[in-house]
Amino acid sequence: xSQFNVKITTASxxxxxxxxxxxxxxxxxxxxxxxxxxxxQLIELEFQTAIIELIPSYASLLVTFDPFLLDHFKIRHxxxxxxxxNANHSSDATLSEKVVExxxxxxxxxxLDLSRIAxxxxxxxxxxxxxxxAQDYRVFAIGFAPGFGYxxxxxxxxxxxxxxxxxxxxxxGAVAIADQQTAIYPAQSPGGWNIIGRCPIDMFTPxxxxxxxxxVGDIVRFKKIDKQTFISMGGQx
Amino acid sequence: xxxxxxxxxxxxxxxxAGMLTLLQDAGRxxxxxxxxxxxxxxxxxxFYWANRLLDNAPNSCALEITVxxxxxxxxxxxxxxxTGANIPLKINGQLRANWQTHQVKKGDMLEFGFAxxxxxxxxxxxxxFQVDKQFGSVSTVVRESVGGLSGLAIQPEDKLPAYxxxxxxxxxxxxxxxxxxxxxxxxxxxxxxxxxVDSFSxxxxxxxxxxxxxxxxxxxxxxxxxxxxxxxxTQTAMLSEGIALGAVQIPPDGQPIILMHDRQTIGGYxxxxxxxxxxxxxxxxxxxxxxxxxxxxxxxxxxxxxxLDRYRFEQASIIETAW
Numbered sequence: 114x115s116q117f118n119v120k121i122t123t124a125s126x127x128x129x130x131x132x133x134x135x136x137x138x139x140x141x142x143x144x145x146x147x148x149x150x151x152x153x154q155l156i157e158l159e160f161q162t163a164i165i166e167l168i169p170s171y172a173s174l175l176v177t178f179d180p181f182l183l184d185h186f187k188i189r190h191x192x193x194x195x196x197x198x199n200a201n202h203s204s205d206a207t208l209s210e211k212v213v214e215x216x217x218x219x220x221x222x223x224x225l226d227l228s229r230i231a232x233x234x235x236x237x238x239x240x241x242x243x244x245x246x247a248q249d250y251r252v253f254a255i256g257f258a259p260g261f262g263y264x265x266x267x268x269x270x271x272x273x274x275x276x277x278x279x280x281x282x283x284x285x286g287a288v289a290i291a292d293q294q295t296a297i298y299p300a301q302s303p304g305g306w307n308i309i310g311r312c313p314i315d316m317f318t319p320x321x322x323x324x325x326x327x328x329v330g331d332i333v334r335f336k337k338i339d340k341q342t343f344i345s346m347g348g349q350x
Numbered sequence: 351x352x353x354x355x356x357x358x359x360x361x362x363x364x365x366x367a368g369m370l371t372l373l374q375d376a377g378r379x380x381x382x383x384x385x386x387x388x389x390x391x392x393x394x395x396x397f398y399w400a401n402r403l404l405d406n407a408p409n410s411c412a413l414e415i416t417v418x419x420x421x422x423x424x425x426x427x428x429x430x431x432x433t434g435a436n437i438p439l440k441i442n443g444q445l446r447a448n449w450q451t452h453q454v455k456k457g458d459m460l461e462f463g464f465a466x467x468x469x470x471x472x473x474x475x476x477x478x479f480q481v482d483k484q485f486g487s488v489s490t491v492v493r494e495s496v497g498g499l500s501g502l503a504i505q506p507e508d509k510l511p512a513y514x515x516x517x518x519x520x521x522x523x524x525x526x527x528x529x530x531x532x533x534x535x536x537x538x539x540x541x542x543x544x545x546x547v548d549s550f551s552x553x554x555x556x557x558x559x560x561x562x563x564x565x566x567x568x569x570x571x572x573x574x575x576x577x578x579x580x581x582x583x584t585q586t587a588m589l590s591e592g593i594a595l596g597a598v599q600i601p602p603d604g605q606p607i608i609l610m611h612d613r614q615t616i617g618g619y620x621x622x623x624x625x626x627x628x629x630x631x632x633x634x635x636x637x638x639x640x641x642x643x644x645x646x647x648x649x650x651x652x653x654x655x656x657x658l659d660r661y662r663f664e665q666a667s668i669i670e671t672a673w
Contacts, residue, residue: 122544122545123542123543123544123545123623123649124544124545124592124594124597124621124624125542125544125594125595125596125597125623125624126542126596126624126626126627126649126652126653126656127594127627127653128592128594128624130544130545130591130592130594138589138591139588139589141589165379165380166379166380166382166388166592167382168382168591168592168593168615168616169592170589170590170591170592170616171589171590171591172589172591173589173591173592174592175591175592175593175594177594177595180653180656180657181656181657181660184653185649254590254616255382255383255384255385255615256382256385256590256614256615256616256617257385257614257616258385258493258494258614259384259385259386259494259496260384260385261385263590300495317384317385319484319485319496324384325384328383329383
């Protein structure tokens with residue numbers, strides 16, 4: 114792992130936002146994602162219940178603390194020390210990189226924007242599907258809605274900007290692309306991402322112990338399935 | 351031998367749900383890894399006072415009543431309290447004071463009128479409403495279908511559970527009138543500048559801090575969209591990042607949006623800083639047309655103000671009188 118480069122910025126009366134990487138939070142990489150996971154764990158271990166919330170994202174970590182137990186100087190000092198080149202963070206933090214395989218049905222009745230993406234990219238629909246499946250994706254952030262994971266980086270050739278006018282209802286399970294991000298809609302909601310398929314697995318199950326199939330930092334791999342398999346796995350058309 | 355408090359499943363029966371009534375405790379924290387927002391009372395000051403006057407634990411679950419229109423039938427002998435927006439409360443047709451505890455008994459009708467000033471009122475019951483927590487909190491976030499009773503706002507015919515106290519308190523409690531807030535249509539919001547503040551030129555920052563904005567018709571528990579002098583950022587493409595309570599987001603049209611308790615946890619618009627939480631309580635009592643202006647405050651001053659406010663809350667004099 115490369116050297117840590119962290120810029121600490123005020124976010125609110127009781128929040129700091131840490132920007133990672135040489136370009137201070139503007140570039141996405143696996144390395145930066147791992148650094149964020151490490152610093153997040155170190156802060157949790159050090160300050161425990163004095164931390165109210167930690168929100169990791171592509172190249173940043175929002176740290177919200179209890180202002181009656183902690184002040185921002187303590188966190189700034191700790192983070193500055195913890196990321197020094199000689200600090201031994203590897204012994205305290207462990208990187209989890211669970212690989213999660215998610216089935217996707219790419220049929221034309223569910224992949225509403227497949228042909229348009231193919232046309233723009235001067236590829237066939239099959240090539241777009243192949244490119245979407247050809248690689249592993251990292252979970253960079255979870256947000257927007259419960260269970261909504263932002264996965265990246267999508268092959269530049271099939272990266273497609275958001276729709277100019279968002280759809281009022283994107284179906285539950287829709288697999289979609291926006292620029293170099295891909296995601297699965299956990300529930301029906303409005304949305305402007307380009308829809309390429311549908312996943313039969315629930316992304317957010319509050320009644321189960323494991324509420325989501327993945328965490329930030331995990332790896333997701335998409336596996337193409339046919340219509341019959343999609344339906345047998347509980348998928349809804 | 352002292353009597354045990356008895357759990358009554360239908361302690362309060364909802365005759366009318368009102369405009370928007372939500373079960374809220376202090377909020378749902380530490381669940382952002384699932385994409386879950388904090389929720390919690392829009393006006394924390396009024397919420398904590400409702401519980402305090404009843405000697406409840408601070409995090410006890412209460413009803414957040416927006417504007418009014420709620421009617422409850424009591425099936426319990428207990429005590430209640432209404433704080434926050436000036437919503438007239440009638441018990442069996444008789445007007446009762448806000449910021450004060452009242453006894454209720456089985457069969458009583460509790461009628462909440464419509465707000466004369468402010469928007470959010472809090473009705474607490476002795477011991478708090480007894481609703482199962484979801485992800486560590488009862489707070490209802492309708493957008494996420496999480497919390498409350500099945501993730502929904504209060505509906506007609508809902509039954510709200512509460513404990514019937516083993517014995518009634520001997521005194522009523524009341525917050526001294528001079529200490530009750532006045533909700534105005536003109537709020538000054540202190541802001542801790544931060545996030546992408548450096549992407550706003552000095553001129554744009556001055557515009558933001560010296561202009562007066564109006565609350566647009568788009569305001570709710572997620573955010574308040576303002577209208578007024580547009581301000582612009584030099585920030586181009588930005589990666590989505592964590593959003594703090596009160597963050598002031600500046601979308602491409604330059605009209606600020608203040609992100610409230612039900613905000614999305616991450617977002618990708620530039621932010622100039624975050625509104626101080628004690629002032630968010632005041633904003634939460636305002637709707638469309640309210641005049642809003644901003645003033646910069648340092649993190650250290652905000653920290654100081656928070657501690658002084660906590661001290662004042664703990665020291666505030668509560669009037670106790672026999673029923």
